[in-house]
Amino acid sequence: MHPTGMFCAIPSRVAVGEPFFLKLRLLGEARVVAPNCWWSQPRPALATPFNLNTSRQIRFLDNCLPEWTGNLHVSGDGLAGPDTITFDGKNQGVYVGDHRPVGIFGPFHWTTPGFHFLRISEPGSGLECRANAAYATAGPPAWRVYWGDPHWQTYFSDGIRAPEELYQFARDEGFLDFGAISDHVEAITDRQWEYFVAVTNDYNEPGRFATLVGQEWTNHEPGHRNIYYRADHGPVLRSTDPRYDTLPKLWQALDSVADLQPLAIPHHSANQTMGVDWELGWNPRYEKAVEVYSVWGSSERHENAGNTRPIRALGGEVRGQHVIDALARGYRLGFVGGGDVHDGRPGEALHAQSYPPMAHVPWPQGLTACLAPELTREGIFDAIAEQRTYATTNSRTYLDASWQRDGNRLVLSLAAASHQGIDEAIIVHNGHSAAALPPSSDDGLVLEAQWRSPPLAPDDYLYVRVCTAKDEWAWSSPVWGSG
Numbered sequence: 001m002h003p004t005g006m007f008c009a010i011p012s013r014v015a016v017g018e019p020f021f022l023k024l025r026l027l028g029e030a031r032v033v034a035p036n037c038w039w040s041q042p043r044p045a046l047a048t049p050f051n052l053n054t055s056r057q058i059r060f061l062d063n064c065l066p067e068w069t070g071n072l073h074v075s076g077d078g079l080a081g082p083d084t085i086t087f088d089g090k091n092q093g094v095y096v097g098d099h100r101p102v103g104i105f106g107p108f109h110w111t112t113p114g115f116h117f118l119r120i121s122e123p124g125s126g127l128e129c130r131a132n133a134a135y136a137t138a139g140p141p142a143w144r145v146y147w148g149d150p151h152w153q154t155y156f157s158d159g160i161r162a163p164e165e166l167y168q169f170a171r172d173e174g175f176l177d178f179g180a181i182s183d184h185v186e187a188i189t190d191r192q193w194e195y196f197v198a199v200t201n202d203y204n205e206p207g208r209f210a211t212l213v214g215q216e217w218t219n220h221e222p223g224h225r226n227i228y229y230r231a232d233h234g235p236v237l238r239s240t241d242p243r244y245d246t247l248p249k250l251w252q253a254l255d256s257v258a259d260l261q262p263l264a265i266p267h268h269s270a271n272q273t274m275g276v277d278w279e280l281g282w283n284p285r286y287e288k289a290v291e292v293y294s295v296w297g298s299s300e301r302h303e304n305a306g307n308t309r310p311i312r313a314l315g316g317e318v319r320g321q322h323v324i325d326a327l328a329r330g331y332r333l334g335f336v337g338g339g340d341v342h343d344g345r346p347g348e349a350l351h352a353q354s355y356p357p358m359a360h361v362p363w364p365q366g367l368t369a370c371l372a373p374e375l376t377r378e379g380i381f382d383a384i385a386e387q388r389t390y391a392t393t394n395s396r397t398y399l400d401a402s403w404q405r406d407g408n409r410l411v412l413s414l415a416a417a418s419h420q421g422i423d424e425a426i427i428v429h430n431g432h433s434a435a436a437l438p439p440s441s442d443d444g445l446v447l448e449a450q451w452r453s454p455p456l457a458p459d460d461y462l463y464v465r466v467c468t469a470k471d472e473w474a475w476s477s478p479v480w481g482s483g
Contacts, residue, residue: 002125003065003101004028007348009175010108010118010131012145012369012398016138019107022074022085022118022131023175026101030063030350042096044165050155051344057357058160058342061350064173068101074108076118078136081108094172102173110136115398115417115446132396133417133445143371143388146380147396148178149346150212150368151226151267151294151338156196157187160354161344163196167203167211174347178370178380180214182226186240193236201232206376222247223266223276226291226338227254230261230381251283263385267291267338270299270322272315282331289384290333292323292391292475293366294340295351299323300465300475301431308471309393313361324431327461327478334387334477335463337366337394348394364394369474387477395420395472401464403479408455410479414464416447421469427451428463444469456481 005027011020036047051060069089074082085105092103110116118131152166153159161169163181170179181196188196197213204211214228219239227237237244237253244253254262264286269276292300296311300323303310311317319325326333339346343354349365352358369390370383383389390399400415414437416425422439425447434454439447453462460481466474 001028001065001068003068003122003127006120006127006129007175008120008129008131009147009396010134012132012147012396013135013137013141013143014110015140016111016113016136017109019109021104021106022108023104024102024120025173026065026068026087027063028065030061030353033060033062044168045095046098048162048165050160050162050165053155053158053160056158056342056355058355060160060344061354063350064100064102067099070122070124073121073123074118076116078110078112078116079108079118080111081106094168110134112136113138117419117445130419132419133398135398135415135417143373145398146177146210146370146372146375148176148210148368148370148380149174149339149341149365150178150180150214150228150336151182151291151340152179152346153340153342154181154183156192157184159183159342159344163199166344166346167199169344170346171203171209174345176209176347177375178210178212179346180212180228182214182216182228184218185215185236186218186238188236190236197233204377208375210375210377210380212377212381217244217250219245220274221277222280223269224274225250225264225266228263228265228381230378234260234262247280251286254286261381261385262286263288263381265289265291265336267340268294268296268299268311269326270317271296271311271313272318274314275318275321278321278326278329278331282326282329284332287331288334288387289336289389290323290326291338291366292335293337293393293473295349295361295363295365296340297363298473309363309473313358328431330459332478332480334384334389335391335475336368336384336389337391338368339365341365367392367394367396369399390474390476392474393472395468395474397466397468397472397474399464399466399474399476401476403462405483406452408481410453410456410462412451412453412464414447414449414451416466416474417445418468418472419445420472421445422447423467423469425449426465426467428465429453430460434462458482
């Protein structure tokens with residue numbers, strides 16, 4: 001049995017000579033993993049009692065090969081380290097007794113600064129793939145790129161899989177650096193909330209995997225908000241509770257726990273049924289970011305304005321509720337990407353296959369890239385709060401949009417790269433395209449350029465939207481005419 005694909009990840013930003021590791025899964029046809037309710041089975045596991053949501057018809061799928069042994073070839077310009085890695089049938093897998101071809105290999109390091117691409121090939125089938133783009137700095141980097149998804153649902157509300165299983169998948173199979181369960185707390189008891197917080201803290205391991213204490217406030221009228229705390233605890237805030245059933249009451253509740261430095265992130269804002277009513281205002285103290293993309297699609301702009309992944313479910317999209325509409329109102333929001341996954345696979349969702357009734361939601365999940373000096377809960381939280389983030393459509397595109405002020409203008413130094421190839425980078429000024437920049441390298445994998453803005457008014461905004469050759473997207477967080 002030969003693999004039909006590979007899912008892999010390497011650090012996006014490291015120093016020359018700094019050791020790093022390759023995380024790799026070999027893929028085959030997706031198959032249903034039926035629930036297993038044996039009391040004696042160690043958990044977390046691949047088959048557990050929480051693999052099926054019968055009322056919503058969500059099934060847990062696994063697209064990793066059931067078993068595989070053999071050698072893979074590794075190469076790359078400027079790459080030092082083993083040129084062969086081996087799945088030996090023993091030292092692989094994630095769970096007790098699991099021998100699927102999932103593993104971590106290395107160490108490797110880059111010998112020269114600049115962009116690099118690591119290549120993996122399987123001689124038996126001729127299958128080849130590139131890992132995500134990596135940038136090597138000459139000295140220790142001031143910031144690194146950490147990839148995560150802060151938006152998952154569990155079996156306890158309207159998804160599948162238990163909290164431990166979601167965190168373990170995100171870390172060990174989705175190859176994420178950070179994540180958060182932000183379940184519909186209206187379906188969760190106080191004791192279950194304590195359990196969710198405890199599991200979240202159990203999986204928080206600085207330097208390896210960071211977790212945020214999170215929840216979803218699920219009110220369709222003003223629009224959903226995901227609430228996160230910088231601390232290892234926080235109150236549960238249900239939209240069905242009369243104390244928290246409106247936005248003003250929610251803000252008052254957050255004011256009462258301001259020492260926990262909460263964040264409130266609106267999402268799928270453009271949707272007719274569960275979108276965000278921007279006319280109700282913006283809370284600059286707590287609403288530091290907006291989820292611009294998830295499995296529902298992109299809320300950045302309307303389909304007629306060039307959105308190739310519009311929201312089509314639950315009434316589709318509504319004009320006036322897109323992210324650019326919020327920015328036009330003067331709301332200063334950073335961009336994050338999320339999964340809103342219900343299929344138990346944060347980091348690599350199979351949403352449309354796992355959830356047949358929602359097959360009209362075909363988009364892959366989104367990711368958030370946090371620019372932080374180190375991988376800690378506080379570092380990830382601060383990156384989101386300080387808008388040092390960018391959002392992607394699960395493509396791990398490298399995007400460094402650095403802006404320098406020059407009077408009433410901004411000068412952009414842009415560096416972007418993707419193993420899929422770069423199609424173009426669009427500079428968005430007040431919702432409209434101000435420039436389109438092509439890739440700069442001969443192979444089309446890298447785009448490095450500078451651009452100077454026209455004179456800007458204080459509330460003018462700019463951001464960069466990168467499109468890869470496979471129509472995957474990345475959005476930098478906006479900057480404004482005045483700081």
